[in-house]
Amino acid sequence: MKKLSVLFFSLFMLFFTAYSYAGKKAPVVSSKVINVIIDGESFPGIRIYKMSGQTNYFSVREIAKIYNATLEWKPVSLHVTMHLNNKKIDIKANNAGVIFGKKLKKMSLPSKLIGNEIYIPPEILKSKEFAEITEADTVWNPSSSLLSIKHRANISAVRYFTKPGSTRVLIQLEEPLSYTVSKTSGSVVIKILKGKVQRDFLSVNNGIVKDIFYGTEGRSALVKINLQQTPKLVKILMLSKPYRISVYIKHSKNIDISTKKETVISLPEEYYTAPPEILKEVDLTLPEKYGEAQISEIINDENNKDLEKVPVAKFEDKNIIDDSFAIIDDTAEDVAPKQEKEKGPRYKCKKIIVLDAGHGGEDPGAVGPNGTKEKDINLEIVYELKTIFDNDDNYEIILTRKDDTFIPLAERTNIANECNADLFISVHCNASFDRGVNGFEIYFLSEKATDSEAAATAVLENSVLELERKTGKKSTSLQNVFWSLAITEYINECSELSGFISAETTNRLKIPNKGVKQAGFYVLRGAQMPSVLVESAFISNYAQEAKFSSKKFRVAVADSIYEGVVKYYASKNKKQNNK
Template identity: 35%
Template sequence: DAYRIDRDFYLPAKSGARIYGAQLYWYAVRGTVRLSFRGRQIILTKDVSEALVDGRKIKLDKAMIVRAGKAFIPIGFFTTKAFVRLAGVDSKFDPKTRLLLVDHRSSVGPVRWFTYPGHTRIVLELDRKLRFQTRKRGRSGLDVTIPNGTIDWSERVDVGDGVLEFFHLTQEKKQARLTLKMQSGADGYKLLELKKPRRIVIDVARSKDRILAAKTRRVGYESPPSPKQTWREARRKKKLAKKAAKKAAKKKRARIKAAIATKEVTHPPAVRAPQRAGRIRIMVDPGHGGKDGGAVGRRGTLEKDINLAASRELVALLRQEDVFDVRLTRDSDTFIKLKQRSALANNFNADLFVSIHCNAADSRALSGFEVYFLSERASDPEAERLAEFENSVLAMEGEDVVLDEAAELLYALARTEYINDAAEMAGLMTRSLSKRVDLRNRGVKQAAFYVLRGANQPAVLVEMAFLSNGRDEAKLQSKKYRRKLVEGMYAGILDFARRKDWLEGKR
């Protein structure tokens, strides 16, 4: 399909997309071609000797041209390092025979990791089913090799969570290698190969003496069910577990009733509307920080840094209004326990609590923003997974989370008074964000975020975008685009304050 035009060789954009397995988007009016490879993209424009490869500019020897309404891409572009790394395909062109030789490679990576109370999870993404081999390296090392696998870039991450010291993804001559170095807190591992998307998952268990006692609220490590377990046995166990849960709930209600009757419990403060003569107090909470980096993007972006930058911008915007008195739970890269964050808001007598985060998921295709408010039951499985990830920082805090049942009930009753306000603010913030950014609106959701549990005011948690999605990550790194997100949150807060008549006579 190669064409010779003005002594140079070109390939029709349509043929290039078919050969390399990309989706083609042709914008004839603008003279722009977009090639999409599993969420990553290349943009070329006619008569421009530059291409955008995943947002990065690269120079071309020849520009893309248009003839008879069709786009033609210079053959040399398909042999550049930038294209080879993105598409995972080696290409060679023979001008004598006009043959383009294409060698499809297997793409491996990136690597993502999550720290949970009972285990640390490593996820290695694959573009298709591949053979892989595992080999122990001494007492605390593990190698996973993928023959014929190639990576976009080498990466090493020092985890240091007591279970995993580091992991290192490297490229060797004819294979990719993932090396894990475990710490003294590790107690074996489990390796799974999963589909949709294709990935290798390694769960490194935390040793039993380091897992919290059963009385705490943390989630321990659970082994997957044995393959030998029959469906009848599974059904029987499910029935028994349901029966046991009902019995435990009945006993708990009885204990709470007895505790309230016999024990003096400090009641949380009642719902407080802002004093009309005073200023409206808002606590902004940049998620994670210090040793808790949060999610990690495909380009190595740390969630804690994006959260802090966006929170500072939001505070600066709110402080332009005289009616607001605004504070941050942290103004530097420091680690603050979850319970301390809501305590800071309560001690400040805050009227609103806004916690700012970035999202992440196993699937790189997931994209968009969402706003949460507190609920003991998650609105969907994704919300439950996210709450589990955000709450996993409890493992770093080094304290048992044991709540007095009577006090817990009274706090739960107090929180219900804020639920309607929190839901309303989440809805207003979602609406204002959708007007300002071109991210997918994933809506208002509910989940049991520990950071929101102790807040004695309407509280929401904003997930700005997905660091696991390349395009979302690029937008979060952009100050200009992050400003739009911040303006959306700011507008949502203003709308909520107006709904509550808090701004009456002040603007």
């Protein structure tokens, strides 16, 4: 009887051990590193785990790293709580139910406990409830192994424009928001109530503004403009259609914008934000607040007496519908905005610029790994660029295409020639078979390519000629003769224009600047004026394809081109005046 009892006990322990082992050691068939893009930036070290049954799962620890969340593991109940944004998500091991805040939602697949790790299906990340708690939209593309995350924001971009007598900072809003403005030691700080914006900075260094830092702190967004000299006046103006806050900084003395300056981005160490570590068991009670630059701490700093003397005017005008500035008397304390544009250098005749959105119609151009079409991005950037130029009385803008239309390459430059344009700028997205290649490039016409990469880019952009032959649309032999003449006549001006635009991208786009190159682009052939081709970034690169989906990046490309053109003409005028 004793032996029988021992036998039954042994069998019980055997089955219990097997059952426990099966629950904790559900088989992982394989795993692989995936591409994770967060707000246009790569996030390394994340894997997808394939379970038995060919189902994909994510590690909850790795997901917590991605979303800056903290984890609280409860071993008795076998569930984990994810804390972020003062909210929580409860996930129980081997259970299809997930509690988002206080709302229970059942998934089609259960979570899985393997060892001491909980794995969750992608369905959780794609749910509406998960998006509301993380304040981010998540897309999982299993075919390309790409996890894209875009945090929600109601401030879409922070931009700046430089004139000899003033600097203008534009804060673009997705909705009307109230704000306050404060003067600090060498800085102007705009606090936007209920504002949300992804933490970032702009290195300006134009002699007046050193840099601009912005980010969300608590329930407000802060934009801090660090100054290099004391201005005459700072004016804050709320504009509508679209909503934006305009910060007008009147220079105490004019600056020279006619020289190219390749600026090296230098960012203080405290402004880098590293992915937070997931807290250990004993620390997991409340979400941890990670080190952010405490911009609010310096708002009340009154050490700089010169800056305190600068008048700061605040306006709100619902009727202003463009980017115009009121002209205010420097000594006025009570001022009202006028609907007139900012005064600046004026040319005798408007410069006619033809903007060409590359590809279109049956020619999609390059296509990104997530399906983004180059033709669509090019058109969006060109329209952003047109909006900026339209608010500058020095320029008249003509578009080669206004919608998704196919236009032969030769016809594009013909449009510029027929209207006697002063500049022709063709906007494109670059592409490479190597997904790791990335960066900005700008080209002007040459019979010989700068390097093998430049030659490959020209071959890619010229491939539309095959489509033109199929449709019977091709350039004439006379048109083909003009391009060699244009190379000689405008090569110096093309090089100058390319250099100014390239210099602007370094600090605005914050991607590798591959510089100015030359190659034989058919779209530039026959242009009887300085002409350049802009390759904004590589749509074939996972991170840069994601950047193109962001309005912030597209307007940065447009701003770079506009500022490059303005400084190109400032340089040209300076040379003519010195003769």
